[in-house]
Amino acid sequence: MNRLPTCCAPLQHHWPLPQPVPGAVLVSCAFDPQRLAADDFQRAGIEQSTSLQRSVAKRQAEYLAGRVCARAALQHLDGRDHVPGTHEDRSPIWPGDIRGSITHGQGWAAAVVAPATACQGIGIDQESLLDDARAERLAAEILTPSELQRLDPAQIGLSVTLTFSLKESLFKALYPLTLKRFYFEHAELLEWSADGHARLRLLTDLSAEWRSGRELAGQYCVQDGHLLSLVSA
CATH class of the missing domain: 3.90.470 (Ribosomal Protein L22; Chain A)
Structure with a gap:
């Protein structure tokens, strides 16, 4: 046993x-x-x-x-x-x-x-919340220009961590379906709310079904300094 x-x-x-x-x-x-x-x-x-x-x-x-x-x-x-x-x-x-x-x-x-x-697919990711100083240093590597424009300076640690984690969850959900790698610049976090809901959009073609512009729902929660996110397709 x-x-x-x-x-x-x-x-x-x-x-x-x-x-x-x-x-x-x-x-x-x-x-x-x-x-x-x-x-x-x-x-x-x-x-x-x-x-x-x-x-x-x-x-x-x-x-x-x-x-x-x-x-x-x-x-x-x-x-x-x-x-x-x-x-x-x-x-x-x-x-x-x-x-x-x-x-x-x-x-x-x-x-x-x-x-x-x-x-069709499901992805989950856990991250430690970034402090504001580190989030500010990493923001340009993780966020698209549009995401940077929408970034709230008052929530920079949470925003950057959440964007990173949701894109990781998105990758885990879609990579097994498409077998095509994609990176932070190939997806965009359109919106998220304090109640744990989020919406993402692909910015690249992964397959005939998963094309640029396709939107997916995501969700997250924060507990004890850790963020858990999930995307299902």
């Missing part, structure tokens, strides 16, 4: 975001790389690749926590016991009838899954 790794806190089955995605399941957990035990992968019943064995404790712990969350989310969704593998580009390999996404960082990991019948 698979057991919780020593480095992971108990799993949370919850939906902290403002808008449920029909059919989707989200599982998260805190993790501590300093508590990673030598047998944690074996304990959890998760395969440790050669490259993971050579990586630092932080990378091992975040991978393990993310996969533990993903397996638990799939079990909750339809009862299957499955751990997503890893593509060469390090993205998760989900079953063909599942759409999913994993995020981890700063001692917290989460996975979201949904049936392919519920959405």
